Amino acid sequence: MVELSAARDVPARHSEADSPRDSLIARFGADRPLKLDAGVSLSPFQIAYRTYGALNSERSNAVLVCHALTGDHHVVGTHPVTGKSGWWETMVGPGKPIDTERYFVICPNVVGACMGTTGPASTNPKTGKPWGLDFPVITIRDMVRAQAMLLDELKIETLFAVAGGSMGGMQVLQWAASYPRRVFAALPLASSTRHSAQNIAFHEVGRQAVMADPEWRQGRYLVEGANPKRGLAVARMGAHITYLSDAALHRKFGRKFQDRENVTFSFDADFEVESYLRHQGITFVDRFDANSYLYLTRAMDYFDLAADYDGVVAGAFKGAETRFCVVSFTSDWLFPTSDSRAIVHALNAGGARVSFAEIVTDKGHDAFLLDEPELLAIVRGFLDGAARARGLSARR
């Protein structure tokens, strides 16, 4: 059985949600509530974010980076909780495709997350205790609405670009649909206009794994000093398989044994792939909040851009002036190329300007996070062209 002794204690996890380290915080008081799709308002609330590079005097070079389900606003540099590198070091930084010597990069932690933006692990001002399941169920549109409030706060009217993969790509699409005039260029990577039945099913298994853990305590684990780390680790292990590909797992692990010559006729991690997965589970629970996992997976399940436009996704992009760069990966079976093609078809039907690339790789869904040269070249080329069209100087 997986041993999970290293999980951070309850006060630490709660404290990061309220007072995130190495983060900027935008606070929205009672006068600026976040109106949620659920029909209630979140108020007060806060957004934790980081910026990289500098805003130009025309305030026209801002790039919003939207993180995925288990990501956060620590895009590059040392993560204050894990001590590891940021999640998009290959893409963002000086001289990188999203060049911080040219663009002003902003990445907010999404609403519902656990790294400083208000979510279920944050303190509920009404009770002085963690929100838990009293936190309202949020949507991708809610995340984007909150991000728009942050941009208002930063006095950025128009984004040069908004970019993200997976759940980040959903936010990109929602941005283009909700605020078309505020987005000059949009890069939805490995994403979809709606979560598929299979993806909802995988998320539901993850949620059931969390909720099956008695330590989850009906979502009150932070208040009661418990920690549903076993359930969350199982959820992560299952999800992690879906981020990779059969081919990549075969190439990386095959049937190789873990520090042994043969099978042990036991339930130990005989195979490297088992050991690897257990490690993924163990390290995840050390940095992520179980309830946040429920809320963010739910937001992805609920995402269905067409539903807001009489079932026709093209309606979301009607007359769009935003230019789009859509990217998929051949071995991504979570958000397969057919999902990206559906985005492209909707954009074409809406008359939008769109370039599309399907990149051949065995790295699966996670390819958007990895050092995938073709992806990096495509994003660089697309942004260069958009920057010329926008009249941005080559480099500051």
Added chain:
Amino acid sequence: MVELSAARDVPARHSEADSPRDSLIARFGADRPLKLDAGVSLSPFQIAYRTYGALNSERSNAVLVCHALTGDHHVVGTHPVTGKSGWWETMVGPGKPIDTERYFVICPNVVGACMGTTGPASTNPKTGKPWGLDFPVITIRDMVRAQAMLLDELKIETLFAVAGGSMGGMQVLQWAASYPRRVFAALPLASSTRHSAQNIAFHEVGRQAVMADPEWRQGRYLVEGANPKRGLAVARMGAHITYLSDAALHRKFGRKFQDRENVTFSFDADFEVESYLRHQGITFVDRFDANSYLYLTRAMDYFDLAADYDGVVAGAFKGAETRFCVVSFTSDWLFPTSDSRAIVHALNAGGARVSFAEIVTDKGHDAFLLDEPELLAIVRGFLDGAARARGLSARR
């Protein structure tokens, strides 16, 4: 959260393992131990099985049906535990492709299972209590070795055919490798000569889900009157997704809501696919033993036919006189067509007689269990041809 109140109580589950209803039982005493790959012997032990049809006077018309991970020997007819139909009603019966008016069908419950053949839920004769984790880890070869002992007991020297899908197909391949002279025809369906890294990974998540349940009690739940039903349900839910396909889930469920007009902004089963999955979890724990799930998934993970033949799977079939019918399904991503092609290549290299069909269907891995007309026609045609070659009369 899934409510699982309907799970059978502990004595009932234990009793089915020792004294299965509606089953024949072959008992092997101390003089006939089952030698296991783990290096120990299982003795005494028993095999629960069922037969359909009649053995001919030449004892040449026996068809061994091998069940999959969560199947059992109740191939057709009412299942004594679930009250539902058998798992292969489409394939086996009077006038069906495996025609019980022509063939004598034998299906044993595998070693390690929980429906009457000795497994972790059976009574350990040394202690008088359920084996639990003291039960030795078993392999596909152990299952087949036990089945060969059953055939000896039944005085059946040669099988006309051995057939099965998934884990059943692994047994078919092992039969052909271990006892080539005892198998006239072999039908490995939706199977593989070795379990892939991705499949091992999915199994490991399922095992971790079971073992994360405190009610599992380190495997001693039967002795302690507990029941790790939540963990087992999560394992089943995750596995069930892998038995289907993205396309089938989309066709069957899409993003349809369950008895509601819109999302509820909660963690209820808003989507039909969630409700369906929860139902799969709930009904499974009512009939299956959690430790058996660990043992049988492990046996599949360990399966690697090539390992016994210096890493060359063709060695398993060298000079084989058995005729093979290999079938795969286009949408099966658990045992994809490439796995079946590898079987075919190995058989070709070994000089065996083999016919191969890849059937176009969106039904995924479970297609071998379903009313798939092309599959049924292929099996019928293959068996008819083999029966002629074997000199079996058309119908009794």
